[in-house]
Amino acid sequence: MAKARKQKKPDHLKRILDALEANKLAQVREILAALHPADVAHALEGLTPEPRVTVWAQVDVRQMGEVLLELPEAVRVDLVQRMDDEALIAAARTLDTDDIADLIPDLSDEVIAEILSALDKQDRQRLGSVLSYPEDTAGGLMNVDAVTVRENITLEVVLRYLRRRGELPEHTNQLFVVDRGDRVVGALPVARLLTTETRARVSRVMERDVVKFATLAPDKDVAAAFENYNLISAPVVDDNNRLLGRITVDDVVDVIRALADRQVMAPAGLSEEQDIFAPVARSTRQRAMWLGVNLVTAFIASWVIGLFEQTIEKVVAVAVLMPIVASMGGNAGTQTLTLVVRGLAMGTISESNARRVLTRELMIGAVNGLIWALVVALVTVLWFHHWLLGMLIGVAMIINLVFAALSGVLIPLLLRKFGVDPALASAVILTTVTDVIGFFAFLGLATLFLI
DSSP: OOOOOOOOOOEEEEEEEEHTTTTTHHHHHHHHTSSSSOOOOOOHSSOOHHHHHHTTTSSSSSHHHHHHHOOHHHHHHHHHSSSSSSHHHHHHTTHHHHHHHHHHGGGGGHHHHHHHSSSSSHHHHHHHHHHHTTTBHHHOOBBOOOEEETTTHHHHHHHHHHHHHSSSOTOOOEEEEOOTBBBEEEEHHHHHHSSSSTSSSHHHHSOOOOOOOEEEEBBHHHHHHHHTOOOSSEEEOTTOOOOOEEHHHHHHHHHHHHHHHHHHHHTTTTOOTTOOOOHHHHHHHHHHHHHHHHHHHHHHHHHHHHHTHHHHOHHHHHHHHHHHHHHHHHHHHHHHHHHHHHHHHHHOOOOOTTHHHHHHHHHHHHHHHHHHHHHHHHHHHHHOOHHHEEEHHHHHHHHHHHHHHHHHHHHHHHHHTTTOOHHHHHHHOOOOOOOOHHHHHHHHHHHHHHH
8 A cells, every 4th residue: 555645734934934025915914814823823933023023913813812822932022012902902802711811921911901801700700710820830721611510410401501502612521520519529521421321310420530630730740640641621629629620631732842842941041932033132141141150160170170280281191081081971961860850850750769760870870881981991092002091091981970870860859859940950060060070080090190
């Protein structure tokens, strides 16, 4: 059977740029109108500031709200600042209550007041409920459009109720079963509702074991639960198990993407919401501090080298070989660090198993140290015809790889204990440790045995 051909993804950005170059704004509007809000956001993110503003002006106001939600924070804030209050209010009115909550932090007090006045009492209460929780918690993620039923009614009654509603909220794969106090007692899957005899009562077909989230549960824990249990939606409850809202898979996908972006960007001191086409001055300021931190650590390593200046002058081969020790230690430590930071983020590493992780990584560091110490020692002897120098660099290699493994585990654990994000600061500290230990071990041994 012939293989299916992979369809090439349309390059919306190129079409938009071609239309802009030809000064055909009407064509730009047509292209944007046919795109999904996420595709519009992707195209806007790929434009430099000046054409971005021109293209943004061609987006239908009824689509603007959804597009703003899909944009990185830096780009969204810049476009919001360029919009007049009337356009912002019109864009917000097209959004669901929980989506308005995501947009509100970027709006002025005047615009927020206008939006609130345009909402009915029930929607204002819903919006207030969502805004009362931090955005990185289950309460901040939840929608307040959950559909509830009682367990003592028949499925026929449930179906009549749903028909009267006219439509269901997006991603409704289950209805939540509550008692008279709005406490969650179970869930009724829509698939089971549609395939079971209508005379059956909800209590007979509902699922009583339901994954629920407290309002202050961290968003990364929510994302992990959705991944582990293949959830599409799940209830959010208060301390008394009363239903407050629900979390749906589309919001969790955004959390997972943000966490993944953060793991990539944070080690370089960058934000996952960075605008790649931000003004040079702004980007320079954002990156300068992290470069300054790296400069300080580089001076520390240079200071250690300076302590052994006489050794380097007398044994030139030491200067040639010492970067190898530091580089191998840095790479080995980065491997351990990456595993540990990911394990902490995913919850697979905790205080209960941290000691086992440390022991395992130390063993790996020692074994790798022995293997590569022999390789480096052999190359050194063949290169410089100096067996003692080969032995010394081999010992230094073992020392540094063991310390690299130790640092790769302990640094993120200690940073987390002191409330610092391990993904943000671990790499800089690790590099400093492996450079200092590597240089100190090799140059110190060379000073003791070769001078």
